[in-house]
Amino acid sequence: MENIIIIGNGIAGVTAARHIRKLSDPTANRAGKRIIIISAETDYFFSRTALMYVYMGHMKFEHIQPYENWFWEKNNIELVRGYVTEVAVEDKKLLVDGSRAFYYDKLIIATGSKPNKFGWPGQDLHGVQGLYSKQDLDLLEVNAPNREACKRAVIVGGGLIGIELAEMLRSRDIPVTFLVRETSFWNGVLPEGESQMINEHIEEHHIDLRLATNLVEIVPDENGKVKAVITDKGDTIPCDMVGLTAGVSPNVEFLRDSGIELGRGVKVNRFLETNVKDVYAIGDCAEQHEAIGNRRPIEAVWYTGRMMGETVAQTICGNRIAYKPGHWFNSAKFLDIEYQTYGWVFGERGKKDYEEHFHWRHPEEKLCITVAFHKENNLFLGINTFGIRMRHELFDRWLTEERDVDYVMEHLADANFDPEFYKNYESAIVGQFNSAFGKSIRSKKKNSKRIFQLN
Amino acid sequence: MSTYDRSMALTGQPPVILNRNQKIATLIGMFGLAIILLAAFNVSFPNKGLWLTLALTSIIGGTVWFSREAYLDKEPGIKNDGVWFKSLSNQGFWGWIAGIALTGFYIVLYFYPEYLGLVKEGSNKGVIGLFDPLSRALSGNPASQWFVYGTLYTVAILAFGIKFLWKYRHNRYERIRTFSVMFFQTAFAFIIPELMARLNGSSLLNGGSLPYYDLKNMWPLNYYNFEGYRIKGFLSSGDIGFAMLIFGIATVFIISPILTYRFGKRWYCSWVCGCGGLAETAGDPFRHLSDKTVKAWNIERWVIHSVVVFVTLMTTAVIYSYLGNDTSKYWLTKSTFLIGVAVLLTAVFAWVMVFKRKQFQKDAIYGAIGFFVIIIALIGFHFFSGEGNVFLFKSETLRKSYSFLIGSIFSGVIGTGFYPVLGNRVWCRFGCPMAAILGFQQRLFSKFRITTNGGQCISCGNCSTYCEMGIDVRAYAQKGENIVRSSCVGCGICSAVCPRGVLKLENGPLKGRIDSNQVLLGNDVDLMQLVNQK
Numbered sequence: 001m002e003n004i005i006i007i008g009n010g011i012a013g014v015t016a017a018r019h020i021r022k023l024s025d026p027t028a029n030r031a032g033k034r035i036i037i038i039s040a041e042t043d044y045f046f047s048r049t050a051l052m053y054v055y056m057g058h059m060k061f062e063h064i065q066p067y068e069n070w071f072w073e074k075n076n077i078e079l080v081r082g083y084v085t086e087v088a089v090e091d092k093k094l095l096v097d098g099s100r101a102f103y104y105d106k107l108i109i110a111t112g113s114k115p116n117k118f119g120w121p122g123q124d125l126h127g128v129q130g131l132y133s134k135q136d137l138d139l140l141e142v143n144a145p146n147r148e149a150c151k152r153a154v155i156v157g158g159g160l161i162g163i164e165l166a167e168m169l170r171s172r173d174i175p176v177t178f179l180v181r182e183t184s185f186w187n188g189v190l191p192e193g194e195s196q197m198i199n200e201h202i203e204e205h206h207i208d209l210r211l212a213t214n215l216v217e218i219v220p221d222e223n224g225k226v227k228a229v230i231t232d233k234g235d236t237i238p239c240d241m242v243g244l245t246a247g248v249s250p251n252v253e254f255l256r257d258s259g260i261e262l263g264r265g266v267k268v269n270r271f272l273e274t275n276v277k278d279v280y281a282i283g284d285c286a287e288q289h290e291a292i293g294n295r296r297p298i299e300a301v302w303y304t305g306r307m308m309g310e311t312v313a314q315t316i317c318g319n320r321i322a323y324k325p326g327h328w329f330n331s332a333k334f335l336d337i338e339y340q341t342y343g344w345v346f347g348e349r350g351k352k353d354y355e356e357h358f359h360w361r362h363p364e365e366k367l368c369i370t371v372a373f374h375k376e377n378n379l380f381l382g383i384n385t386f387g388i389r390m391r392h393e394l395f396d397r398w399l400t401e402e403r404d405v406d407y408v409m410e411h412l413a414d415a416n417f418d419p420e421f422y423k424n425y426e427s428a429i430v431g432q433f434n435s436a437f438g439k440s441i442r443s444k445k446k447n448s449k450r451i452f453q454l455n
Numbered sequence: 456m457s458t459y460d461r462s463m464a465l466t467g468q469p470p471v472i473l474n475r476n477q478k479i480a481t482l483i484g485m486f487g488l489a490i491i492l493l494a495a496f497n498v499s500f501p502n503k504g505l506w507l508t509l510a511l512t513s514i515i516g517g518t519v520w521f522s523r524e525a526y527l528d529k530e531p532g533i534k535n536d537g538v539w540f541k542s543l544s545n546q547g548f549w550g551w552i553a554g555i556a557l558t559g560f561y562i563v564l565y566f567y568p569e570y571l572g573l574v575k576e577g578s579n580k581g582v583i584g585l586f587d588p589l590s591r592a593l594s595g596n597p598a599s600q601w602f603v604y605g606t607l608y609t610v611a612i613l614a615f616g617i618k619f620l621w622k623y624r625h626n627r628y629e630r631i632r633t634f635s636v637m638f639f640q641t642a643f644a645f646i647i648p649e650l651m652a653r654l655n656g657s658s659l660l661n662g663g664s665l666p667y668y669d670l671k672n673m674w675p676l677n678y679y680n681f682e683g684y685r686i687k688g689f690l691s692s693g694d695i696g697f698a699m700l701i702f703g704i705a706t707v708f709i710i711s712p713i714l715t716y717r718f719g720k721r722w723y724c725s726w727v728c729g730c731g732g733l734a735e736t737a738g739d740p741f742r743h744l745s746d747k748t749v750k751a752w753n754i755e756r757w758v759i760h761s762v763v764v765f766v767t768l769m770t771t772a773v774i775y776s777y778l779g780n781d782t783s784k785y786w787l788t789k790s791t792f793l794i795g796v797a798v799l800l801t802a803v804f805a806w807v808m809v810f811k812r813k814q815f816q817k818d819a820i821y822g823a824i825g826f827f828v829i830i831i832a833l834i835g836f837h838f839f840s841g842e843g844n845v846f847l848f849k850s851e852t853l854r855k856s857y858s859f860l861i862g863s864i865f866s867g868v869i870g871t872g873f874y875p876v877l878g879n880r881v882w883c884r885f886g887c888p889m890a891a892i893l894g895f896q897q898r899l900f901s902k903f904r905i906t907t908n909g910g911q912c913i914s915c916g917n918c919s920t921y922c923e924m925g926i927d928v929r930a931y932a933q934k935g936e937n938i939v940r941s942s943c944v945g946c947g948i949c950s951a952v953c954p955r956g957v958l959k960l961e962n963g964p965l966k967g968r969i970d971s972n973q974v975l976l977g978n979d980v981d982l983m984q985l986v987n988q989k
Contacts (some may be wrong), residue, residue: 011914050915057537058952059920066914066929068748171536204530302913331911333954336532336625340911340956389956392909417908417959419950421627448963 002033004316005094005104007084009039010048011302012283013110015309016316017077023317033317035076038096040083042134044069048112049302051137052164056171061134087258089276106316109255109266109274109281110309113248113300115161120244122218127226128242131165140168143241147174150240154178154229156215157246158185160332163198165243166207167335177208177237179215179229181246189347191370193359194386198334201366205335210235218242248300250285263287265298270322272312280315282308292325294344301330327399328382329392337366342395343382345372355381358405358436360429362387369429373405380408388425389417394451406441409433413446477524484517494585495571504588511606515614522618531625533952535921543875544740550875558872565863568600593649605645608733612640615736622739628947628960632725636732643671644729654695663691668699671727673706675766676889678857683777712896718962719903720893721945728889730882733871734923735946738879742948745878745925752925755884755942759891762861764830766888769857771796772850800830811899861886880923884942894941902962903945904969905938907931911957918949918958932957939969 004020006013017035024033050064072079082096087107094102115130117123129139144150153169155162158180166176182188185202187195202209214232221227228238250265261267261275265287272280281287283305288297304325311323331340346355356375361368367387373380380403383395394415398408408415413426430443448454473481490500490510500506526534543549563570572581579587583598586606590598616637623629648667655664666688674680680703689700714722724731734742745751771793778789804827812820870882883890897903905928912935918928924942928949931938938958950958 047914047916049913050917053915053917056535057540058533058535059916060539063916063920066916066933201530303910306910329910331913331955336530338954338956389908389959392911396909417906417956419626419628419947419959420961421631423627452964452967454964454966 002105003103004033004035004106004108005102006035006037006108006110007039007094008110008112008283008285009037009042009045009079010110010112010283010305011045012112012305012309013037013039013108014045015306016108016110016282016313017309018075019310019313020316021075021077023313034078036078036080036102038080038082038084038094038102040081043079043081044072046134048132051131051134052168055137055140055168084254087255087260089259089279092278105278107279108312108316109252109260109279109285110283110305111251111254111285113284114251115244116157116247116249117244118246120156120215120218122220122226123244125218125220125226125242126224127240128218128244130244130248131161132248140241144169144172144174146172150174152177152237152239153241153243154237154239155243155245156229157244158182158211159245159247160186161248162243162245163202163334165245166202167205169243170205170207175206175208177210177239178202179213179231180209180211181214183212185209185211187347188349190384191345191347191351191357191359193361194368194370194384195347197361197366197368197386198337201335201337248284250287250298252285263297270324271315271320272308272323273315280312282312292323293328295325295328303329327396329396334386337387338389339384339386340390340392341382341384342390342392343372343380343399345370345382345384358433360425360432362425362428367425371405371408371433378404378406380405383408391415391417391451406439409441410444411450413443414451416446474524477521480517480520480524482517483513484521487511487513487515487517491582491585494582497572497581499580500585503585507585507589510585511610515610518614519617522621526618526621526624534622535952538740538743544743546744546876554873554876557874558868561868561872564600564604565867571600571603573600590649593646594652596652602649608729609640609645611737612729612732613637615739616732619736619739623951626947626951629951632947633736635726636728636735639671639727640729640732644669659693660695661691661693663693663696664688665692665696665699668703669729670699670702672729673711673723673889674703675763675770675892676728676730676887678766678770678862678888681770682773682854686777711893712900715893715896716901719901719943719945719960720890720897721903721943721960723893724883724890724944725946730866730870730887731944734874734879734883738871738874738923741874741879742923743878743920744876745880745884745923747919747922747925747927749927752927755925758885759887762865762886763888763891765857765861767796767800767830769850769853772853776850797831800827807899861888878923878925880925880944883944884924890942890944894943897943898939898941902965902968903939904961904963905943905949906959906961906963907935907937908955908957908959910935911955913955915954917952917954921948921952923948928958937969 006017014037017037020033020035044065045067046061047064047066050059053059054061054064080096080102082100084094084096085098086095088094092104092107094104094107096102113132115132115136117130122128127143129143130136131140144153150169152175154177155165156179158178162178162180163185166178169176184192184195185198190198199209199211210231210233215229216232217230218226219228219230219236226239226242228236229242230236252262252266255262255266259276260279265285266274266281267289268274268281268286269289270292272282272286274281284298284300286298286308291297307325308323311321314321327343329340329342331338333339345357346352354375355372358371358373359368365387369386369388370384371380372382380398382399383390391414409430412429413424416424416426418424426443430441433439434441487510490506490513494500539545541547541549543553568583570581572579572583572585574580578584579597583600583603586598586603589606590596590602616633619633620630623633648669651665652667654660656662666685669677672680679685686700689696692699711723725735775789775792778787778792779785780788780790782788782791804823807823865886866882869877870886873881912929912932914929914933916929918932919926919930922928923946924940924944926938926940926943928938945960947960950960
């Protein structure tokens with residue numbers, strides 16, 4: 001019998017548990033591997049990215065739990081509710097809530113992130129919160145249940161969580177002021193044209209967007225509750241709730257004296273192993289010693305958490321393999337605009353010397369794409385797409401096959417993943433590409449033999 | 456935990472109180488309803504045509520104006536804010552009130568039409584009387600409870616169809632699909648059959664009279680299509696009648712299999728069908744109420760397939776009962792018919808077992824074997840039963856119980872009356888034998904699938920929550936698997952509500968359609984092979 005303890009029941013930890021259970025030989029009876037997941041947050045796994053929809057009334061909390069409650073017992077995965085206060089690696093022991101002791105043979109740390117706070121005056125007042133956990137969601141129901149209790153909310157930090165929080169609050173008609181440090185929304189990541197389009201869309205949703213504006217201070221009222229914020233532009237904005245959404249960082253404080261090597265997160269090698277034997281770290285809280293390709297050392301992304309969970313499960317089940325994420329992909333939704341990205345397209349800040357961009361934007365609708373390619377050899381590097389869905393499988397294949405940008409343009413219709421009957425924009429896109437780069441590519445018609453590789 | 460709102464609004468958002476125009480719109484709609492309600496209490500309106508027009512226009516106008524106010528000043532996009540906060544749409548107080556009211560209406564409609572003012576001899580009173588002028592204008596006959604129902608049904612599909620069009624105005628698939636259901640309901644289900652009634656007795660039909668026939672309504676949904684009186688009607692009405700009978704048979708055996716092969720069962724269930732039409736328009740605010748548990752899925756498979764067996768037996772019995780024994784009079788006799796049915800069922804069964812058994816889960820095989828044995832056994836009983844008896848029962852008993860249990864109670868009272876409690880596709884999911892047969896084809900022999908876009912799923916659950924058929928779409932999507940389920944009606948809402956562009960309804964090649972591999976793309980190829988090892 002081997003005890004495998006996973007701290008954290010997010011996507012990384014749960015994926016690891018599921019795959020370990022799947023890989024452990026069922027004929028070797030249940031005694032083969034005992035899997036215990038410890039979480040302080042909730043009893044059952046839920047989709048963190050869907051918390052916003054609970055507040056907005058699209059779903060109830062039970063709907064964002066991907067597995068029915070009987071799933072865990074049926075698959076012999078034990079769930080423990082509690083906060084791990086101490087990890088003693090010498091004894092291979094955990095303390096939960098300072099008292100209950102658990103012994104492990106293998107330990108997987110998958111504790112995720114916590115919202116950043118940068119030492120702003122007043123950041124711990126009542127009415128100030130981040131948006132990451134189930135507890136944050138419950139708190140939001142207290143801080144901003146409706147527009148009567150919350151006459152204005154101020155959101156600090158223009159990233160993915162910030163815009164989600166803005167959308168949530170607007171769904172209850174709460175006035176929102178959105179402070180963004182950058183000169184244009186998320187332009188550290190997005191190229192100029194896209195960022196500009198999102199700025200416009202934010203304002204369409206009656207969100208008071210304040211670009212290039214920093215938070216200076218959060219002002220309390222006489223009860224220690226937030227009353228207003230002061231910005232570096234000298235404005236004082238009265239408000240009842242402040243959302244701090246300036247990114248997240250690994251949730252690893254409880255490991256500070258454990259002997260497990262920490263940087264910003266838990267330091268791991270390519271096999272997701274920490275410096276201590278039989279201790280692994282995956283998901284948001286893991287920090288690679290050296291970044292993989294163009295990726296960041298810490299990837300706080302749903303998809304990478306899931307991949308790391310699968311990888312570590314292989315290793316734990318006796319098939320030691322390295323974490324080798326393939327081509328980068330990601331997605332998000334900015335209010336009504338869906339965003340997908342495949343390969344690498346950098347914003348102004350991170351743009352490589354060899355990187356050339358082609359940007360197309362629809363004259364009226366909120367649709368645009370940016371294609372990145374290599375200046376010298378025309379190699380296709382990546383695509384950002386807004387309001388047009390694209391086929392993951394195809395871009396993944398093209399990146400693997402190292403296609404050039406002309407090939408991608410020619411076959412763009414194959415990659416379209418919009419619902420049937422949607423208008424197609426390939427010819428407009430390719431036309432503009434041709435005139436911008438003096439080419440004469442003709443957009444090929446969609447061909448399902450090519451898409452599904454039936455030859 | 457969350458803020459609950461007791462407003463009756465199906466649209467709009469919980470903290471937003473109805474605006475002034477919406478209040479006026481509500482007043483107008485309620486005024487229209489009030490006219491009909493007063494008529495139900497036997498208030499006799501002097502100028503019926505005028506008052507009916509007033510009532511129907513107020514209902515449509517009120518609904519449409521209300522929806523316009525709810526959606527048109529907002530950006531196009533998904534409009535599900537507050538759905539679970541409203542008591543009308545979260546199985547709360549108003550939901551139950553609406554459910555009870557609808558159920559009551561159906562009970563009166565099916566079993567006590569005299570309360571609606573139906574008078575067998577002499578002129579109608581009450582609500583039915585109010586609808587007389589419209590009925591006379593269309594078919595030349597006085598109204599019946601079915602005419603009143605058909606009119607209100609069409610009004611509901613049109614008014615809520617317009618609402619749906621605005622709600623999903625960014626989505627062309629939804630728009631075109633909604634135009635389609637609105638068209639088929641108005642033209643095929645409502646106007647054409649009424650106009651056809653005018654032909655009855657004319658020389659065009661050789662003096663015969665056609666049964667009331669909604670041409671898009673196929674057997675077995677239209678379980679009575681091959682009953683004796685209808686066959687007589689068809690055969691008495693010259694070439695046109697005969698063509699319609701042939702069309703009725705062709706829709707079942709030729710047209711629907713071809714269309715289902717090419718497009719999946721959605722071509723019918725969410726583009727053409729009247730039940731589907733109501734569910735997709737008036738029922739749309741309740742789509743998220745369907746039960747997604749595995750338990751519900753198990754119940755669904757047993758119940759719906761039992762209905763298929765029931766309707767097959769019943770129809771066979773009914774046709775059997777009016778056929779003769781003398782081959783010299785007509786080639787189709789009692790015994791040739793039964794042998795034909797047995798051969799057809801055996802052929803289908805054998806084909807599935809030979810070519811498609813691998814795609815079946817174990818329990819489906821057990822179910823199929825069980826049902827097959829029952830059918831064959833019951834047919835066998837024929838040879839041991841006397842004249843007038845078919846199988847174990849009298850055919851009339853079988854027909855009457857089907858009509859009562861399935862035709863009235865299940866499809867009407869429960870199917871529609873329970874919209875606000877069990878969701879808008881209860882009938883389609885648990886009861887409709889048509890859906891089961893088309894679903895069987897869709898599962899085994901169709902190009903249709905919902906493609907999952909690689910590894911982009913974030914398991915949020917919008918797709919599963921808003922699936923009116925109770926399919927746990929997410930369970931497939933989060934594994935990178937395509938969704939090929941017999942119950943899927945192809946409404947396209949899972950794809951619409953997906954915040955990450957993961958789902959696409961499409962007709963594609965059969966190869967790789969049911970992809971059981973976990974393709975979390977973006978990961979190391981070797982690892983994916985390991986993950987996929989079974």
